[in-house]
Amino acid sequence: SYVLTQPPSVSVAPGKTASITCGGDNIGSKSVHWYQQRPGQAPVVVMYYDSDRPSGIPDRFSGSNSGNTATLTISRVEAGDEAGYYCQVSDSSSDHVVFGGGTKLTVL
Amino acid sequence: EVQLVESGGGLVKPGGSLRLSCEVSGFTLTSYTMNWVRQAPGKGLEWVSSISRSATYIYYADSVKGRFTISRDSAKNSLYLQMNSLRAEDTAVYYCAKFSGSYDYFDYWGLGTLVTVSS
Numbered sequence: 420s421y422v423l424t425q426p427p428s429v430s431v432a433p434g435k436t437a438s439i440t441c442g443g444d445n446i447g448s449k450s451v452h453w454y455q456q457r458p459g460q461a462p463v464v465v466m467y468y469d470s471d472r473p474s475g476i477p478d479r480f481s482g483s484n485s486g487n488t489a490t491l492t493i494s495r496v497e498a499g500d501e502a503g504y505y506c507q508v509s510d511s512s513s514d515h516v517v518f519g520g521g522t523k524l525t526v527l
Numbered sequence: 528e529v530q531l532v533e534s535g536g537g538l539v540k541p542g543g544s545l546r547l548s549c550e551v552s553g554f555t556l557t558s559y560t561m562n563w564v565r566q567a568p569g570k571g572l573e574w575v576s577s578i579s580r581s582a583t584y585i586y587y588a589d590s591v592k593g594r595f596t597i598s599r600d601s602a603k604n605s606l607y608l609q610m611n612s613l614r615a616e617d618t619a620v621y622y623c624a625k626f627s628g629s630y631d632y633f634d635y636w637g638l639g640t641l642v643t644v645s646s
Contacts (some may be wrong), residue, residue, distance in 0.1 A: 467627070518571060
């Protein structure tokens with residue numbers, strides 16, 4: 420089965436840039452989607468199809484995907500960005516949805 | 528306004544059964560692939576099952592295949608998850624989630640319902 424690998428945690432100072440990676444075999448050939456989940460809340464999509472932002476998501480959020488790594492980048496990080504972030508793909512070989520293990524973003 | 532509201536969670540003994548429901552509004556249930564996603568306490572998201580728009584294609588995670596059954600009732604605007612032979616490791620918040628129409632990502636989620644499997 421397809422596996423997505425994320426770092427368990429990323430820390431960043433306010434106003435700086437955070438990069439959250441999602442590794443997978445030839446992930447660049449897949450569409451990667453990203454979710455933000457604050458404690459006690461349901462996930463919310465913050466990026467879809469690698470680099471498209473849903474309405475309401477600030478342009479501080481951006482995404483890229485190439486080779487074996489997809490990246491969610493958050494510029495000018497704010498305290499409110501502190502949350503868990505999950506990448507997701509659909510594995511066409513199994514027709515299963517796959518999530519990465521999640522990354523907890525801590526704003527210092 | 529799109530809404531998904533789960534119900535049916537609770538405490539159940541190992542080996543027991545539970546049926547979760549997800550009542551939707553603001554869209555037509557049969558026009559989108561619908562899913563169940565779960566999250567064990569303090570853990571990450573785990574996709575559980577999906578049912579396609581036509582209900583022709585139904586898929587399950589290996590961890591629940593043979594024990595869980597996804598279904599829907601368009602007349603009741605509801606999605607279901609029948610869970611049998613429950614195990615302690617099935618303890619989680621279960622979310623109902625809608626796929627977008629264009630891509631395989633979840634554009635709407637319910638608030639979740641907690642299932643606890645314990646003796």
